[in-house]
Amino acid sequence: MSLTQTTGIKRAETLESEPRGHRRRSRRRPGSDGPNWLGGAVSWLWLAIVIVPIYWIVITSFKAQSTYYATNPLAPPTDPTLANYQMVVESDFPLYFVNSLIVTVGAVIPAVAVSFMAAYAIVRGGGRRFLRRVNSLFLMGLAIPLQATIIPVFLIIIRLHLYDSLLGLILPSIAFAIPLSVLILANFIRDVPKELFESMRLDGAGEVATLLRLALPLTMPAVVTVTIYNALTIWNGFLLPLVLTQSPDKRTLPLALWSFQGQYSVNVPAVLASVVLTSLPILAMYIIGRRQLLSGLTAGFSK
Numbered sequence: 097m098s099l100t101q102t103t104g105i106k107r108a109e110t111l112e113s114e115p116r117g118h119r120r121r122s123r124r125r126p127g128s129d130g131p132n133w134l135g136g137a138v139s140w141l142w143l144a145i146v147i148v149p150i151y152w153i154v155i156t157s158f159k160a161q162s163t164y165y166a167t168n169p170l171a172p173p174t175d176p177t178l179a180n181y182q183m184v185v186e187s188d189f190p191l192y193f194v195n196s197l198i199v200t201v202g203a204v205i206p207a208v209a210v211s212f213m214a215a216y217a218i219v220r221g222g223g224r225r226f227l228r229r230v231n232s233l234f235l236m237g238l239a240i241p242l243q244a245t246i247i248p249v250f251l252i253i254i255r256l257h258l259y260d261s262l263l264g265l266i267l268p269s270i271a272f273a274i275p276l277s278v279l280i281l282a283n284f285i286r287d288v289p290k291e292l293f294e295s296m297r298l299d300g301a302g303e304v305a306t307l308l309r310l311a312l313p314l315t316m317p318a319v320v321t322v323t324i325y326n327a328l329t330i331w332n333g334f335l336l337p338l339v340l341t342q343s344p345d346k347r348t349l350p351l352a353l354w355s356f357q358g359q360y361s362v363n364v365p366a367v368l369a370s371v372v373l374t375s376l377p378i379l380a381m382y383i384i385g386r387r388q389l390l391s392g393l394t395a396g397f398s399k
Contacts, residue, residue, distance in 0.1 A: 157181070157369040164365055180369035189373060191345060192352035196377075198262055199337075199348060200330045203269035208323050210270070211277035212315075216307050218278070219285045220293070231282075237275030242335060250339055260342045268336055273326045284318035285311055327381060349374045 152169060158176040159167070167174075218231045249268050258264035288311060296306045312319070337351040347355065353374050 153368045153371055156365050157372050159365045161363050161365055180363075180366045181373065183363075183366050184370045184373060188344070189352070189370070192347050192349050193377070195262060195346065196331055196348040196350075199265045199269065199333075200327055202262070202266040203273065203330050204323060204326045207270045207273035207277060207326055208319065211274050211322065212281050212312070212319060213307070214274070215278050215281035215285055216311055218282050220303075231278075234275045234278045237272075238279065242272055246335060246339055249336075253340055259340060260346055262346060264340050265333075265336055265348070268340070269330045269333065273330070277322045277326065280322055281315060281318050284315040288314050324382070324386075328378060331378060331381070349377075 148170075155172050156164065156169070157180055158178070159173045160175070160177050160179065163173075163175070214230070214234070218227050221227045253259050253264045253268070256264075258267070292310055292314075293306060296310050301309065332350055333348070334350040334354070337346075337348045338354075341347060341351070344355075353370055
């Protein structure tokens, strides 16, 4: 018997000993299932739905008002101009930007700090009745929307003589940012092994040192995520500035954008230029926060 015949007999015996399902799977070539055409088509459709409005807003902001209605809305401008941006900037846009920055920073930092300490206390002292009730109170805050409490908040702000002030915007923003922040941070702190807390306690570290040296570094991804989410939510807030402010010098960017739309109701390129300028800080905030989020996740996994 030749070597070829012997090899063929062994291969046949091996195939007979294998299950039929395994043989069917082994005969399939890699990539024989084919590309996912449906998923690709849906992805391209969703990309077009997102990109086309953004493209239209950007190119229209560089068009002149006189040529806007005479040209194709989706065609790029033949003679780009920055007159629309100059008009918006000269309409107290820097003042509105500073107001939004003050409200966002003044609300995010205290909200994240208080939420982190509250989440740490709830996790570490979860057996206490008072902390359980506090946790239940935070969870109840998630079920109450801002629109349902705007009238009581308005009356409280008037009683505190904070109406038409930036502080009157900061305090309610902190209150509405805390419940969700506590829930997210508490879930992350629960994932920290209890042995690490016990080792810190045996080393003589107090609660503050454990909070800053152990819990904070290990939960940095959650802290960064909560910070970004609250910053974007407060920056885009419209209802609170609309109800709690009256003076033009206390307006934030979303409320100022609404006033631009009324002021330039016919000048569409100027309105869209204000939209672009309002969105640029949000885009920059997302890019910076995304990098910090990735670095925090990498640091968390390395531990």
